[in-house]
Amino acid sequence: MKNVTFSFDDGVFQxxxxxxxxxEYGIKGTFNLNSGMMTPESSWDFKGKRARRxxxxxxxxxxxxxxxxxxxxxxPFPTKLSDEELDFEISEDKKNLERIFEREIVGSAYPYxxxxxxxxxxxxxxxxxxxxxxxxxxxxxxxxxxxxxxxTCHYNNAKLFELAKAFAEEETDESMLFYVWGHGYELDGYxxxxxxxxxxxxxxxxxxxxxxxxxxxxxxxx
Numbered sequence: 001m002k003n004v005t006f007s008f009d010d011g012v013f014q015x016x017x018x019x020x021x022x023x024e025y026g027i028k029g030t031f032n033l034n035s036g037m038m039t040p041e042s043s044w045d046f047k048g049k050r051a052r053r054x055x056x057x058x059x060x061x062x063x064x065x066x067x068x069x070x071x072x073x074x075x076p077f078p079t080k081l082s083d084e085e086l087d088f089e090i091s092e093d094k095k096n097l098e099r100i101f102e103r104e105i106v107g108s109a110y111p112y113x114x115x116x117x118x119x120x121x122x123x124x125x126x127x128x129x130x131x132x133x134x135x136x137x138x139x140x141x142x143x144x145x146x147x148x149x150x151x152t153c154h155y156n157n158a159k160l161f162e163l164a165k166a167f168a169e170e171e172t173d174e175s176m177l178f179y180v181w182g183h184g185y186e187l188d189g190y191x192x193x194x195x196x197x198x199x200x201x202x203x204x205x206x207x208x209x210x211x212x213x214x215x216x217x218x219x220x221x222x
Contacts, residue, residue, distance in 0.1 A: 001173070002209045003142075005030065005217040007132050007151065007181040009071055009109055011038055012051050014184030016062055021197050023065070025204040030214040031063050032071035032109035032132070035096035051185030060100045067213035068097050069107035070128060077112055078119040086122045094126055106130065107214050109181075120147040130218055132181065140167055140176040146218065155182040155199070156190055164199060168206045177217065178203075 006029035008018060015031055022029055038056035045051070054062055072078065072089040073096075081089065090108075097105045106129040110119065113134030123131055130146040136153045143149050152167075153160055160180070167178045180199070187193050203209060210217070 002167070002170075002176045002178070002206075003217045004178045004203055004209055004211050005180075005214050006155075007032065007069075007109060007179070007214055009181075009183050010034065010051075010075070010185070011053050011059060011071075012184045013040075013054055014051070014187055015054065017193070018184050018187070018196065019062065019066060021193075021200055025200040027200050027204065027211050028066060028213045028216065030067040030069050030107055030109075030132075032069045032107075033059060033063075033093070033097060034071050034073060034075045034111075035059075035093050035100075036073035037075060046185050047189035049185065049188040051183075051188075056096075056100070064101070067107065067215055068101050068105060069109060069214065070094050070097065070105055070123075071109050072111050075111045077114050078110060079114055079116050083118075083122075086119065087126070090122055090126045090128065094128070108132070110134075115147075123147065130214065132214065134181065138163065140170070140178060142175055142177050142218075149179070149214070149218070151179040151181040152177070153180060155180050155196060156186060156192065160195065160199065161202075164202060168203070168209075179217075 009032045011033040040052050043052040070093045073093040094105050108128045109132040132149045135150045137150045
């Protein structure tokens with residue numbers, strides 16, 4: 001009845017360390033990738049630390065035990081694209097990831113958290129079955145619209161452990177969801193890897209929790 005899932009964006013080198021932590025505690029996550037930008041040269045600074053995308057030739061090995069998802073080919077602002085550009089950004093990213101991972105790609109996260117009904121329709125057109133936003137709910141309700149999957153909170157939110165405790169201690173017959181999102185480079189920039197590790201350790205010790213990828217938690221079939 002209790003579900004936990006994580007979602008991290010942009011396919012950066014810090015994801016490798018995130019996955020090590022996840023694997024240590026039996027956690028599953030979804031990683032949203034921009035296949036048209038997956039080179040180490042695609043890099044930037046965040047709070048004095050370097051963010052670099054993983055090379056496209058390596059992503060198959062890095063994310064093989066987790067869920068890859070569409071984050072659009074070149075991380076554009078979706079609502080600023082023409083219909084043709086929107087179709088291309090989605091379809092090419094999906095096609096590239098399906099070739100690399102040899103499986104159907106069913107999920108997405110909106111670049112910059114930006115979307116509208118046209119964006120949702122384009123994702124559906126290309127076989128995407130869900131998409132994550134950046135609008136935090138601070139609750140544990142399962143979203144009603146699979147194309148507006150609002151996470152519980154960002155991993156760096158001050159309420160993270162308060163919410164985790166409330167989730168773990170809640171007694172209910174209703175299905176519950178604790179849904180955390182972020183970017184791997186933020187863990188370096190904020191210098192708080194301990195937050196993610198403590199959270200995973202705490203959750204892994206709780207009873208009756210299912211740890212899954214986004215598609216597993218939302219029972220989306222490939």
